[in-house]
Amino acid sequence: MELSRATFEELRRLIHRLCGIVIADEKEYLVRHRLEPLVKKSGCSTFDEFQRKLASLDGLVWQEAIVEAITTQETSFFRDRHPFEALRSRILPELVSAAQSGKAAGNPRKIRTLCCGTATGQEPYSLAMLICDYLATRRPAGIEAADFSILATDISAAALAAAAAAKYGRRDVERGLTPAEIERFFERQGEEWTILPAVRKLVEFRRINLLQPLVLLGTFQLILCRNVLIYFDLPARQRICDQFHEMLAAGGWLVLGSAESLFGIDNRFVSLRVGDTLLFRKPG
Numbered sequence: 325m326e327l328s329r330a331t332f333e334e335l336r337r338l339i340h341r342l343c344g345i346v347i348a349d350e351k352e353y354l355v356r357h358r359l360e361p362l363v364k365k366s367g368c369s370t371f372d373e374f375q376r377k378l379a380s381l382d383g384l385v386w387q388e389a390i391v392e393a394i395t396t397q398e399t400s401f402f403r404d405r406h407p408f409e410a411l412r413s414r415i416l417p418e419l420v421s422a423a424q425s426g427k428a429a430g431n432p433r434k435i436r437t438l439c440c441g442t443a444t445g446q447e448p449y450s451l452a453m454l455i456c457d458y459l460a461t462r463r464p465a466g467i468e469a470a471d472f473s474i475l476a477t478d479i480s481a482a483a484l485a486a487a488a489a490a491k492y493g494r495r496d497v498e499r500g501l502t503p504a505e506i507e508r509f510f511e512r513q514g515e516e517w518t519i520l521p522a523v524r525k526l527v528e529f530r531r532i533n534l535l536q537p538l539v540l541l542g543t544f545q546l547i548l549c550r551n552v553l554i555y556f557d558l559p560a561r562q563r564i565c566d567q568f569h570e571m572l573a574a575g576g577w578l579v580l581g582s583a584e585s586l587f588g589i590d591n592r593f594v595s596l597r598v599g600d601t602l603l604f605r606k607p608g
């Protein structure tokens with residue numbers, strides 16, 4: 325189906341406004357490929373007609389559908405592995421120790437993690453598995469699973485529905501998990517693997533657009549935002565990181581994707597390398 329340059333420009337402006345994703349000049353094929361099924365589903369026979377429909381009464385429904393179609397939910401359990409090693413060896417022990425001190429001082433507080441751009445849930449569930457494993461092996465005095473909470477967010481309602489269902493196929497579980505982890509954290513029914521309730525109960529899912537104000541979500545000790553900022557332009561990255569800085573407790577941690585950094589975005593964080601992972605920390 326033909327996509328004129330003018331309509332491409334309109335659509336990529338709309339996409340940028342709706343979810344912050346930047347579509348490069350040469351990515352017409354991406355818009356055509358991802359949105360053509362929507363054009364057909366809407367009963368339109370051309371992109372121009374679809375473009376006009378977006379301004380009509382039911383335009384909002386189609387705008388939502390555009391966001392669903394244009395976002396990329398590529399993810400896997402323990403993606404890149406090494407950040408989870410850094411979490412296990414450096415971040416969790418510190419967070420647990422601070423929580424123990426808080427309890428001892430009569431000021432108990434949950435260890436709160438915000439996981440942004442969570443896609444179909446593999447990332448927050450990996451963290452929840454790591455926490456369960458940490459508690460089972462280290463047995464930190466006075467700390468239990470109920471002391472942790474993970475708020476996992478995404479703009480895609482479809483991705484979040486899949487995440488909340490916590491059911492995965494063979495390809496998903498075999499991508500990133502060891503046989504022992506599959507055995508330990510999933511219940512299998514035929515070709516479907518469901519995450520066990522003990523892991524699931526650590527994670528809450530909520531639909532949140534990172535372009536909207538985030539600070540009402542409260543304070544977190546840890547924020548994961550991996551492989552999400554790469555889709556945005558510099559002003560959007562700066563606005564989002566500015567909010568992360570505000571939401572993090574003093575000494576709180578920010579974990580970005582392996583190919584991402586805060587260079588040129590925000591210089592208020594301290595960076596430190598743990599193994600192969602570059603971590604960012606709010607001073608305090």
Ligand SMILES: C[S@@+](CC[C@H](N)C(=O)[O-])C[C@H]1O[C@@H](n2cnc3c(N)ncnc32)[C@H](O)[C@@H]1O
Nearest residue numbers: 343395398399441443478479480533534550551
């Ligand atoms: C490539 S996935 C990253 C998944 C996971 N964090 C990981 O690293 O494996 C990017 C996710 O960001 C989400 N996303 C894109 N734009 C967003 C926005 N404006 N607000 C919230 N989430 C967004 C997409 O829906 C998608 O699920």
